[in-house]
Amino acid sequence: MSELVKTLVLRPDISKPKWDQSTFEGRAKHFFAITNPLNLFYGTNQLDDFKKIVDEYRKGTVSNDLTVNQLWKAKHVVDSAFHPSTGEKMLMVGRMSAQVPMNMAITGGMLTFYKSPMAVIFWQWLNQSFNAVVNYTNRSGDGGSVSQLLVSYCSATGGALTAALGLNSLVKKAPPLVGRLVPFVAVCVANAINIPMMRRGELTDGIDILDENGQVIGQSPGVAKSAISQVVVSRVFMATPTFAFIPVVVNALEKRPYFKANPKMFLPLQTILCxxxxxxxxxxxxxxxxxxxxxxxxxxxxxxxxxxKNLPNPPKQLYCNKGL
Structure with a gap:
């Protein structure tokens, strides 16, 4: 929409996403905007300009030439580059918009160099190091978060290496496709360790329960288990197409004369597919x-x-922020 914001009676509410988050379609559109790798190409001055637009709009100040499209573009870029709680500019490699290019390079390496023990150690370590940077960049800011990151990083790296190296030793005589799927199992194991370890405080003390106005009204360990399980499922789902589908494609191409003669082409091919x-x-x-x-x-x-239920004004609906 190219309407000028200043002329609107009902102005956009940028305190929440542009699209309806109660529907899968709305959530998908929101995350396509937030994870867009093109957001990485905005320089420091451009990011500061976008943040100024958003900050001034929240204070009620709107420039005469600001359009609705420009406002939402600024909001999406700010959401992808600045920490939601602290407002600080996040490390570039830890931003949601860096997820695709960073995982593209790392996953391409894991899928290509999956046989050599040293290569497995390097790529699994690199993957978990990147995950640690993402978790650190998007941390909530509580005092124990850095120590939690260190423990979860070591645990996830150890779990991934144990799974990858152990399975590689077991599938040496198995068909090639089975060996290509080992990195997928290792990543799943790492996610199943990393996320609960990172959020173990919520599992013991409870995740924040919110009312319909977004106010914290309690903590629930039981809901934390459900929320963390959803995050694990989401992470595994993200990894499944690359780690499960691409090996099938590459395993079929491996038999073609061109790829037999040019095995070095598998790295760029798998990276592009990723x-x-x-x-x-x-x-x-x-x-x-x-x-x-x-x-x-x-x-x-x-x-x-x-x-x-015994509060003077009991909430009609409860919520929790499941995390990412």
């Missing part, structure tokens, strides 16, 4: 479950449910 697949699977995986997930009174602990 980029194409990840550009879709990353936002779609993020969109599988609502970011602000509805919670029923039956899902929370009985004592918390009783406490909330």
């Amino acid at each position: 980029g194409l697949v990840l550009s879709v699977s990353t936002p779609v995986g993020c969109a599988l479950f609502p970011q602000l997930t509805p919670v029923t009174f039956d899902q929370i602990e009985p004592e918390l449910a009783e406490k909330l």
